[in-house]
Amino acid sequence: MPEVAAPQAEVREVLGVPADEAVFDPLPHNPLNGVTAGVWRVTGGGRSAVLKVLTRTKETGVSWAASNDPRHWNFWRREAYVYGSGLARVWERHGIRAPRLLECAERPGGDVALWLEDVPGEPATSWPLARHVEHARRLGAAQGETGAGEDRPWLSRHFLRDYTAGKTTGAALLDDDEAWRHPLVRSHFPPGLREDMVRLHHDREWFLTVMESLPRAFCHLDQWPANLRSDGHGTGVLLDWAFAGDGALGEDLGNYLPDTVFDHFVPAAELHGLAKSAYDAYVHGLRESGWHGDERLVRLAVCASAVKYDWLTALMLARADEEPVGYGGTGTVAAAVRYRERGLTLAFLAEWAAEARLLAPQLGFPEAPSGR
Structure with missing residues (x-):
């Protein structure tokens, strides 16, 4: 023992x-x-x-x-x-x-x-895509009904800002030509990703300010498949509430979707389809619960939440010569697979970031600095 x-x-x-x-x-x-x-x-x-x-x-x-x-x-x-x-x-x-x-x-x-x-059901790490979409609908209904909820003095505040601020490994490598020429990076990161990720990093403060200004919700703030299982009765059991607190309405979904791919639970090739279906289901859940807000604000939260992974590109550059390991240090992952799948997902997040830059001014937010 x-x-x-x-x-x-x-x-x-x-x-x-x-x-x-x-x-x-x-x-x-x-x-x-x-x-x-x-x-x-x-x-x-x-x-x-x-x-x-x-x-x-x-x-x-x-x-x-x-x-x-x-x-x-x-x-x-x-x-x-x-x-x-x-x-x-x-x-x-x-x-x-x-x-x-x-x-x-x-x-x-x-x-x-x-x-x-000890929940005996199937972990979400092996769920079919439809089950992830159903979770998104339920999450929308839940957050639409509870909203920001009752505040408690021990719930987290400014999670996104503070969590990302502490993750600085490899930040200087974003502008390092040699780091981007590493064979793994050169072979598996999509064209244009360097420009997109450098821009996301430079716009970090703008994205965080937008996220902090959007409609609020009580959020779990660590939703990803490794923290979710079925209980055998159709209910999702959400684990690890250590970060729970204030977030933007839609922020939990913006965390969940890319994380299905970052840790290899869903192939990157499925991400666009999954993200569209899950977002539609989330909004459907919101409407089911009686939420009558402007859907564009939810879309902006989902897309602007791409800033949570600003640090990941730099970390990938810094660890290109290390053997990739699975979550919790269990098992290894083929480096080519890790860089291909994460590179495609980072490119997907760059699309979200671009959409956020276009949508925010339509909703009264200032333009992103690099968009001027």
Whole structure:
């Protein structure tokens, strides 16, 4: 049993067996995040649960350091508050729920242990495209009904601005000719991508200001297929509420769609079709819920959310000589496949960014600086 995993009393309370009779299997997660001490599936006594230990003492890099600021995007206790307050259940009637909280234990050393339902259904990483589209419809209905929701002092604010500000690896390489001549980059990044990504980086402040000025919604802010599963009854179960807080209406969808491809759950060749169908479904869900706003504002949020991945091009340039690994450090990915799929997705995001630059002035926003 990992030392950080569980005191005896927690195992007995949740599973009804002594800790030495339980089996702890580590689950994939972001090992760089200073908030997460570990995640395990724990089985024993014919039962199972997922254990996630939250901490503020883990040593990690500055960009993933845990924060004591309740509004910071990486506030270490937020997920415990989201579950304990019941806020994670706010979208249930629209078919999107969180795992059931079985136990929240405050540990003597200051860590917090979340014992959660072990959801048995199919992970969204293997869903067919139609299931992603259905999730988008449900998400639209949920956010259309709840809107910005009731604010809580521990929900994140300015997530997009603060999250992207800490990701600076390779930024100087955007203007480095040699970096763009690397064989992987030259062979697999589409023509024109360099100009588009440099422009997106230079326009970063404009995009962030637009996103912060759009209609608000209560957002999960980390929606992607690895954080979503079916529960076997047609309901989507959304995991990892650690970033939850204020966002633009449409921002969650703008995160979800490119991330289906960035980590190889959907081929890049399917992205345009998926994005159109999912966006239409999201708007349909909004209208179903009684939302009567200007759809163009939602479209602008989805497209302008491309700025979240401004940093990824620079990171790809910086790591062109490293062996690509899967999420959570599990397995490897062929470098040519990684660069081809991500290059195509970055080009797709450049199209979103271009659409945002055209749409924003129609809605009363100033033109992007590089568009003048």
